[in-house]
Amino acid sequence: MANLIVIAEQRDGEFRETSLEAVTAIRGIKQGDDKLSVAIIAADPQKHVPALSVEGVDEVIAVKATDDFQPDLLEALIGALVKDRAPSVVAVAHGVDAWSFAPTAAARLDCGLATDIMGLKLDDGDLVATRAGYAEKVLVDIDFPGKETVLLTVRTNAFEPASGSGSPEVTEMAPPEADVATTHEGWKPPADAGGIDIGGSEFILSIGRGVGDESNVEQYLELAESMGATLGCSRPIADNGWLPKARQVGQSGQLAANCKLYIAMGVSGSVQHQWGMKHVENIVAVNTDPEASIFSIARYGIVGDMAEIAEELENLF
Amino acid sequence: MKILVTVKQVAFLDDEFEMRDDDRGVDEDFLEKDLNEFDHYSVEEALLIKEAAGDDAEVVVVTVGDEDADDALRTALAKGADRGIRVWDDALAEADGVAIAKVLAKVVEREKPDMVFTGAQSADFGSAVTGMALAGLLGWPHAAVVCNLEYSAGANTATLRRELEGGLEEVMSVRCPAVLSIQLGINEPRYASLRGIKQAKQKPVDELSLDDLDLDSVGSASRVRRMYAPEKGQAELIAGSAAEQAKRLAEIIKELRGM
């Protein structure tokens, strides 16, 4: 029998669904009489038990402490669970929160560690995790020779959230002692909107050299407005004085920090431009050159003339 | 006052590439190497603190890597770091982030800096492991993904903002010395002047082996079993006439925007 543990997370009392994706990842390697436990730290952990009562979860470990995000406490919890239960796997959702404590815990406990995993399996008894590298151009299968416990952080959207009903036992656990070296001081006030706000925009339509000449730029401002997008551009467009610097995306320009959908038309995708937008989850590239590097980071690609596509889009918004 | 900044020479892959014969890595001929993007920001943050503190402050850059990694150190030295340390041993060829952190922990013990900065992640594999693993091994206070920092050289605490899930930024204070992993955008990294680049060639770089650090071997937390190309390219190509392509694109936009 092996102990499998998922650390679930909440934010200000609100359960984080990504924790259920980690449950799915671990459920996939659960065998025979393995025990799958999910631990959660919260001011009122009982409140989250229903959300965690999904198929395959045998136990919820309820740790009554705080609703604040406290990485030192999470690290201490992992430490206590590894010591008490010698789990074969401890998993948590990957993200900037996990960056704060997962590697710290793994290094201290001398566990195996793989971050941002998108696949997990047992191969002849060996745990094998899959992650991507080199800007998603390669996949890597990783194993953990000689490690009793392996800590994993699980990529968002790589696994379906666990569903199906279950009736886990609930174990209450006192919060472990943690050396908390940080003090919460508050939150940064939200950035003020108004004017051109590439950093705050969730939807950006961006144009590059392919636009041809200045008189065409106006058409994309119009299209962006009708689609409800902010118009961005690559460096040459701003250098030409065709659009203000405030619209330039990339190094020496703006970072599309909150963008969820980025449509790049006639943008080749230089390293400088990619700096400002490659993190965006949904990138659509429109370019006549099928080899333009922008396609390598896009989720959707259209090989075609940006002017034609723009003209067609004008009819659809 | 001393700030230690860990840096990494990272590799970028050509659009078309081939695997090594052992299928555990990419053929070197298809790799382009450069200083990790995040490290430009951590080096800059250290230099800003040094400049505010005056001449007493020292910025030391350290990397774990073979001769190729010298370029990363020289890039940081050209910007104004005072000296470099490069640790290498053939036994480190397959070291992962945790193993690198074990080596760096020894360097920290040796150098006794007041602060350690690392990049929030590296641009090649993006594991986001080394910096916070180093903090764990040292038992130092730490904060990951720092996007704003107020710290004056030698102070007992630093006030900073760190990024959390969902774009939140938490303001917090941390006991020092601490290990901070630095996020992009925290500052505007400088470019080395042509003079700085020349001078960097004269600045001292210590080359250390595992022996020099009293390490016999360094265990990794993971091992690469196999590396391979995904079956299909990432972008889903939208085919058809321009009108068809635009129609599909409009559907995607409306779906993602909830229109």
Add this chain to the structure above:
Amino acid sequence: MNAPAAKIGTASVTPASALIARLVEAGDPYAALGACVHITDATLDQIALATRRQRLIVAAASYAPPRLLDILSQDADAPLILRLAKNPATPADALARLMQGRPPARVRRYIAAHANAGALLPQLSQDTSIEVRRAVAGNAGAPADVIARLATEADGPIARAAAAAPQADAATLEHLWRTCDEWVRADVVAHPNCPPGILAEAEAQEDPLIRRKCAANPAIPDDMLMRLLADPDEQVRGAAVRNLAISGDRLDKAGDPSAKVRRLFARRTRLARPMIARLAADADDWVRRWIARNPDVPADVLGELAQDPEAAVRRSVSRNPACPPDLLSALAVDPQPWVRAGVALRDDAPDAVIALLLDDADHDVLGALGRNPATPANHLEMIARHPDKDVRRSVAFNPAAPPDALGLLAQDVYPLNRAILAGRGDLARALALRLLDDPEPQVRFAAAASLARAAATTTSEQQ
């Protein structure tokens, strides 16, 4: 003409041989590659292609001299072949050589899509791989007979490519119209070679997509276009308004109920005076933004638009080539920096306007002045010293930039600024020599290319 390499150490030291000697001594592959663009020399070739990494980089580089790509094609392994097939600079002979090696379908597909593949297309159009044949159909250079033969295949992607192929003939288009779905038919009726009979059929179709594409056909008969201008569907009317087959002065529907259609009117040239006046007074901001850019708008109407409450309209006036000097003077003190930046970009702005703008603190304004040839030389030098690297870079784009300002940019800390300087067609020899030692490979490449171009010209003039 490329200059032949002179032997080093002989009495006839040409500028080319002197440069070659210097580059050979430096041994820098990027500088050697830059020089190879203009000079033929076996030693430089060797330096540029010295390592496998270097050969892979050159084979994939669209800036690589075709001659080197041809050399690489002579003894290419699989990764090199793939890169050469994808590289738009690969010359026809090299592509033919790649084909002789019976490359895999993926490589044949790239060759079939290559702009220099013309002579290979008939052969590739009979390829066993459907992907390769589709790529041929999508190649703008595919001749009519190849398109005609491919169009007989009942394949969706081929039909789409064929309907959009510039050289598709009337018979092929007719075949596609009879056999294909609405998307293909739409492209058929937009094709300049579409037979008149099909256009007539299309005009009567219920599907607005077909009528819209019909209205976009550049070879459409006059009377049909006039009818489509009155189509009940705004998209059809919009396509008709865009169609340059009808002269602007014959358009008189500025009262179109659709603002989208009126915006398109405002983009047309040679509009009649009363129409311009109406569009300039339109309630829709975008109609006024477009008409304010229109070079046919008379000065008095531009004067009105220059006082528009919408800043974007005033910006459009500042970018209108017909904008008179007095209006530029007025717009130069506009409260919106983006309007002032529009004026600062104009090389026909009066000296007093330029002088006024030079005191502006806005970076877009200063960047525009930096690239404006009308900006006085001493001020360009000041802009080249500005603390903002993007403002400084603007001077590198200025054809009238004085040597001192360019000298400053050669020492700029921002590598991109040096790279753009190095890429100037009129780069002075002294600057090029300095940039030859730059830490950035891209800068050294451009500097060596500049020196090689000059040397090749001088050498061939001497002979």
